[in-house]
Amino acid sequence: MSDSKISSFEVGKKALQSGDLAAAEAALAQAVQQSPDSAEMALLWAQCAVRQGEVRTARERFAALLRKHPTHFRGWLEAGHMSRQLGRQAEVMHFYRMATQVAPLHWEGWLTLAGALEAAGQWDEAAGCYHRALPLARQAPDGEAVPVSQVHALMAKSRLERGDAARALESLRQALGLMRVEKPEPDVNVTAALQIDLGDVLMRLGLTEAAHRAFERASAADSEEVLTRLAMQSFHHNLWGEAQAVLKRNVALHPGSALALWNLAHSYVESWQMDEALQTLAQAEAIAPQPGAKSMRASVAGRLGDADQALALYRELAEEEGPESAMRSSAAMSALYSDSLNAKQVADLHRSLFAGWGQGARPAAEFANAREPGKRIKLGLLSADFHHQHPVNLFMQPVLARLDKAQFEVTLYNVGVAHDDQTQQAQRRVDHWVQATTWTPVQLARRMRDDGIDVMMDLAGHTSHNRLVMLSLRVAPVQVSFLGYPGSTGVPNIDWLLADPVVVPPAHDALCSERVYRLPNTVFCYAPEADYPYPVYGEAQSQRPLTFGSFNNVPKLTPHTIALWAKVLARAPGSRLLLKAPSFRDESAIRIFRERFEKLGVEASRIEFRGPVGLADMMAEYADVDIALDPVPYNGGTTTLQALWMGVPVVVKEGQNFVSRMGASFMRAAGLPEWVAGSDEAYVDIAARMAADRQALLQLKAGLRARLQAAPAWDIDRYTRDMESALRAMWTDHCQP
Known part of the structure; x- marks a missing residue:
């Protein structure tokens, strides 16, 4: 093989590894043309077509490869992987069976076939293939042999991917048990990676305490990749504090890693710590450019109530990334929060964002x-x-x-x-x-x-x-x-x-x-299956300062909403406002919103900020609220219905599209149309009027859940x-x- 041929292949291989699919396609096409008998090059060229989503081309390339090299084990195996991605179950079985026929002593073929057979419900044959793979892994030639524990770990991964947590647990326990006796002892990061899988499986099975112990054992890792994965799994299971501690340790162990800093910044965004997020993002960018920086800044803007800035950034990203960019959905969502767009503009924006989708769709009639x-x-x-x-x-x-x-x-x-x-x-x-x-x-x-x-x-x-x-x-x-x-x-x-x-x-x-x-x-x-005890509404509530409240997320607290609520507080002397949201675990978010109210003449002492708690505790906190205030233009959905369920009526404004009319729907369905405003002025008038008559308000609150339960809209059957x-x-x- 000439140097130029080697060069084309190596260029294509590296381009494929880096994700530059266009460069990989060009280089590999040249390599295959120069060495048409090379199975290795033909295989990589077929894999390139798979990565590009060129299904027909990939199938043709695999077919050509296997016609020319009918005993090529990796070709049969990779063709099976492609068919699995396409959901072609019959082809999956054929290709994997051929892989075991051309290389009957290769453990990987039998293990892969076992996973496919389990997915098809052919349990007995699957078990036979699984157990056949185990000794073959140990007996493989030098350089190909792997510990039996690794075979069990791979089977656990296959089972977990298709949602079979119970069987995945069996394989993981086998893997971890063997690791204790295998020589040489596995690296701490290999063991930690399995402990992460074990924690994930245990969480899926509802074995929460055991899962937490597995995640804790995994935290002994020192690999950046493993620690990042541990943090991700912890976030997925709502273990935010634990995840952030892992990411901080990751940064301490790898202080020069832009990726470690990026992941920590992302965790700050997800836990609504915006100052820390932007500071850490800047540290990451000082090391290397961060392709996702604009998206993160858009997310921060949205979470701080600046919907228009978020929308502008997401639209820029959507144009940069192309027609199928996920940023188009982010832009659409941001538009729902915007104070500056009317209903028609929101609808037109949605249509324009996705106008290029659906081309070549299968007609319903077919x-x-x-x-x-x-x-x-x-x-x-x-x-x-x-x-x-x-x-x-x-x-x-x-x-x-x-x-x-x-x-x-x-x-x-x-x-x-x-x-x-x-x-x-x-x-x-x-x-x-x-x-x-x-x-x-x-x-x-x-x-x-x-x-x-x-x-x-x-x-x-x-x-x-x-x-x-x-x-x-x-x-x-x-x-x-x-x-x-x-x-x-x-x-x-x-x-x-x-x-x-x-x-x-x-x-x-x-x-x-x-x-x-x-x-x-x-x-x-709203028909909650959990039991949330109804507060006792008595004279104590009528004697305390009138408390307005909102438990909505911060992106809904737009400038229009804040200005509206400031007017309500001005019309109800002595009243206070309780704001509760995940953002308000963060002092910087509290400072920002306190300042926004102060600029509108609302004293800081009149506003209380509370951060997140568990759902049952959050529901109980509605006892501290006399009247809820609905945000505009993005109304409360779940929060409004939860407030009503706990005896808190809601002042709402009826807007011009779905998202701004949810509150009106709920209040009209509850038989409380007098709480629905048609304008900002009416919203303030209703809030002030309802707050002024404490006895009437108390009477309504005492019987509100019973009223809902008697209404058709709350009849879940x-x-x-x-x-x-x-x-x-x-x-x-x-x-x-």
């Missing part, structure tokens, strides 16, 4: 699903958020418990990273659970089509871990957006938006890219039937010739 209006509907739910405290989980769990299984076969596609007892409960409540966190969009879309989903309900919208690009290409004949996003997505091929007559009255249909189906009462039904009727109507509409 799906082979039997068009029978009365059949048992295969309902897909797509979400990352079935875990403790998340609004999607709070609202959907009672519905899952009541859905008529005779009418609906429910498959939940979980693309999230957090797992807890609520995740497990959701898994028990559906017919099928698909753990798809690590799946490619192509793989997940194929699985959905193979499952024959009739109606796909997206529960994420433009929030984290969304798969809207995939949905824009259509994965089911009927697609509906609900709950995760308070408004129209603007995404092509989302057919329906579930709403109610207040959040989207018929006159507002033009603001929505989807058709609107209106539930008869209110769009969200009725609500579930209404949702079933909505889904049936959408399906029936599709069945029409």
Whole structure:
């Protein structure tokens, strides 16, 4: 092989490793042309096509490779990996079986086949392949032999990726047990990596204390990569303090690492410590340019209530990154918080952001699903958020418990990273659970089509871990957006938006890219499964200073909202304002918002800031609030309904789109239209009037939960039937010739 040929191959290999796919493609194409008989080059060229998402090209390259080199073990194995990503189960089995046939003494082929067989439910054959791999790993030639513990660890990873936590635990225990006796002793970071996996598995199984011990053992690592992964898993399981301690140790061990500083800065953003985040980001940038710096600054701006600055930065990033950039969803979400955009501008922005999506989508008419209006509907739910405290989980769990299984076969596609007892409960409540966190969009879309989903309900919208690009290409004949996003997505091929007559009255249909189906009462039904004791509202409450309150996240506290609330405080002498949000664990956030109120003439002594606590404790804190104030333009959703449940009425302003009309929907459904304002002036008047009559307010508060329980909008059984009727109507509409 000439130096030029070696050079082309090495250039392509390095480009592929660095992610420069265009350079890799060009160099590898040249290398293959120069050395057409090289299996190694042909394999890398096929892998390059896989990385680029060129499925047909990748299949052709693998086919050519295997025709020319039919005993090439790695070629069969990698072709199987590609087919697994595409969700082509029959091909996966064929390729992996061929890998074991051409190299029957290679442990990796048998282990990979075992994982595929388990995924297909062929347990006996899978067990045989698994146990066949174990001695082969030990007996492999020098340079290829691996410790048996590593084989168990890889099997645990395969099992965990498909959501089989119980079997993953078996393999991890085998791996950790063998590590104690294997020679030489494994590196501390190898053991720590397995302890992270063990902690993740134990958390998924609800064994929280044991999981915490595993994470603690993992913290003995000194590798930057392992410590970063430990922090990430800790964050996923809401162990924020522990994660941040790990990242600080990582920076101390690797002070010259820009990545270590970047990860610490990101953790500060996630825990709402904005001054620390920006300072640490600057330290990282002093070492090396940070490609994500603009995105982090946009996130900080949004979290500090500067929606317009966040929107401007996200739009810049969206243009820089191209049509499928995730920053488009971030820009869309930021627009909902903006004081400066009207409803039509928000709708137009959504449509323009996603105008390029959905090209080449599969038409709904091409799906082979039997068009029978009365059949048992295969309902897909797509979400990352079935875990403790998340609004999607709070609202959907009672519905899952009541859905008529005779009418609906429910498959939940979980693309999230957090797992807890609520995740497990959701898994028990559906017919099928698909753990798809690590799946490619192509793989997940194929699985959905193979499952024959009739109606796909997206529960994420433009929030984290969304798969809207995939949905824009259509994965089911009927697609509906609900709950995760308070408004129209603007995404092509989302057919329906579930709403109610207040959040989207018929006159507002033009603001929505989807058709609107209106539930008869209110769009969200709050029926908590946990017991939150109702406060005792007596004379003590009427004697204390009148306390307004808001438990909404800081991005909703826009300049318009703050100015509105300052006017309320001016009209209610002696009153005070209680603000509670995750941001207010951070002194810098408290200082910023205190100063914003002070500039509007509100004395600092009249405002109390509280940080986050557990959900039960947070609910109890509503006893300290007399009247809640709803933010504008992004109304409270979960927080408003929680306030009402705990006996706190809410002053709301009825805006011009879904996100700014949620409060009006809830208050009208509660039979309290007198709390709904049509203007800023009316909002202030209502707040002042309701605050002035303490006895009437106390009487309302004492009986508010009972009022809600008697209202149709809080009847979860009725609500579930209404949702079933909505889904049936959408399906029936599709069945029409």
